[in-house]
Amino acid sequence: MVIGPPDRGTFANRSMKTLSFELKPVPPFRLDLTVWALRRRSENLVDQWDGSTYRRVLIQSAPAEVAVNQEGTAESPVLHVTVTGSRLPRGSASKFAEVLQKTFGLCIPLDEFYKFAAREKKLKALAERFRGVKPPRFPSLYEALVNGVSCQQLSLTVGIILQNRLAQNYGLPFSRNGDIFYSFALPERVARSNVPKLRQLGFSRQKAEALLDLSGKIAGEQINLQQYESLADDVLLEKLYQLRGVGRWTGEYALLRGLGRIHIFPGDDVGAKNKLRTLLRLKQPLDYEAVKRLREKWKPFAGFIYFHLLLDGLADRGLLKV
Numbered sequence: 632m633v634i635g636p637p638d639r640g641t642f643a644n645r646s647m648k649t650l651s652f653e654l655k656p657v658p659p660f661r662l663d664l665t666v667w668a669l670r671r672r673s674e675n676l677v678d679q680w681d682g683s684t685y686r687r688v689l690i691q692s693a694p695a696e697v698a699v700n701q702e703g704t705a706e707s708p709v710l711h712v713t714v715t716g717s718r719l720p721r722g723s724a725s726k727f728a729e730v731l732q733k734t735f736g737l738c739i740p741l742d743e744f745y746k747f748a749a750r751e752k753k754l755k756a757l758a759e760r761f762r763g764v765k766p767p768r769f770p771s772l773y774e775a776l777v778n779g780v781s782c783q784q785l786s787l788t789v790g791i792i793l794q795n796r797l798a799q800n801y802g803l804p805f806s807r808n809g810d811i812f813y814s815f816a817l818p819e820r821v822a823r824s825n826v827p828k829l830r831q832l833g834f835s836r837q838k839a840e841a842l843l844d845l846s847g848k849i850a851g852e853q854i855n856l857q858q859y860e861s862l863a864d865d866v867l868l869e870k871l872y873q874l875r876g877v878g879r880w881t882g883e884y885a886l887l888r889g890l891g892r893i894h895i896f897p898g899d900d901v902g903a904k905n906k907l908r909t910l911l912r913l914k915q916p917l918d919y920e921a922v923k924r925l926r927e928k929w930k931p932f933a934g935f936i937y938f939h940l941l942l943d944g945l946a947d948r949g950l951l952k953v
Contacts, residue, residue: 648719652712654728656737660708661763662701665735667951668938669767672788676795677802677815688814689770691726693718694803696812699731705763710737716805736765736891744932753910754929754936760953761942766935768891772856773849774815775889776874779881780841781834787902796832797821797842821846841876848874860890879919887934896933898922906940 666685670678679686685699695716703709714727732738748758769775777797782790794816801820802813821842829839848854859867864886871882880899887895897903898919907925908917917925926933945951 647715647717649713649715650719650724651714652724652728654710654712654731654737656708656710656735656765657740658708659705659741659763660701660735660737660765661705662699662708662710662735663951664761664764664942664953665767667945668764668942669734669769671941671945672791673950674788674795675791677798677813679812686812688803688805688812689727689730690803690814690817691716691718691723692720694805694814695719695723695727696805696807697727697731715807730770733768733891734770735767739765739891739893741765741935744935747929747932751929753912757910757936757939757943760946761939764938764942766891766893766938767888769889770815772859772885772889773818773845775885776845776856776871776877776881777816777842778888779884780838780845780876783838783876783878783881793833800824800828800832818846818849822850837876841874844875864892864895887937893934894926894931896922896926896929896937898926900937902944903937903940906944910940910943 662685663680663682666678666680670680677687683700687697688694689697693716695714695718698713698715700711701708702711710731712727712731714723745758745762748754769778778790778794781793781797785793797816798813801816801824803817804811804813806812824843826836826839826843829842830836834842849856859870862870867886867890868879868882871877871885872879877885880897883895883897884900886892887897904917904922907922929936942951942953946953
């Protein structure tokens with residue numbers, strides 16, 4: 632079941648405000664590569680990309696659309712940001728800037744990574760090919776966990792389509808040029824749903840129960856995921872494993888994509904292991920322990936290499952230019 636879009640006239644007649652500001656990432660930086668590492672598939676309706684502009688509906692006091700363009704080179708980048716919304720109270724610019732800096736890893740210096748990759752024969756070409764990508768992360772740990780649960784044991788494309796439906800039903804809408812776009816699903820709205828409704832969107836019973844359990848605990852303030860962010864990896868993983876539907880892959884995935892812990896390479900990620908096997912020219916498939924050994928060898932950049940392998944796969948599909 633997909634809830635129909637709200638009356639378009641309601642949004643068309645609402646007075647919109649805009650604010651603009653610039654961000655200067657730590658070079659090198661390429662918006663296109665970083666956006667693709669974030670959105671992963673062209674089917675993604677939450678993270679929009681038209682080849683030059685990134686757009687996403689974010690919520691401060693109300694839904695607002697954030698549009699980001701890059702000027703300058705990868706070595707001298709400047710991002711131009713425009714925020715459009717019905718309510719943009721004082722201080723909004725700094726709040727949106729903080730989200731974008733975190734989401735795109737704008738302040739992360741990567742000089743040591745490039746030095747490291749230059750010494751590793753099998754990583755050098757990969758690092759040079761995608762020079763300028765930053766390690767992206769979802770704006771919240773909740774979003775990372777929902778991503779993980781949605782994509783478990785499914786193709787990435789199918790998992791993202793499921794999340795699109797979740798956003799269309801449980802996110803907040805924003806109208807632009809007569810079209811309706813949605814924020815990522817809100818936990819308090821998902822918590823008010825039920826298993827039959829989520830199953831109608833395509834989720835299995837187990838995934839529906841996991842999403843309802845997670846969302847309900849957040850909405851009911853039984854857990855505060857922001858308090859998890861300062862915990863050590865092993866302690867945090869044990870906390871996450873106590874959540875319904877969260878296993879090793881989802882937990883490690885959430886650490887990398889939800890908290891920006893770029894030393895984590897999700898060891899059970901089948902697609903990433905296949906790309907890793909090709910990169911290393913191995914005859915035998917990699918198991919979790921083999922990936923764990925590589926993770927130690929490539930510490931603290933194993934998770935950043937994960938993003939490079941993802942981009943390599945997207946480039947092979949012809950989805951991005953390098």
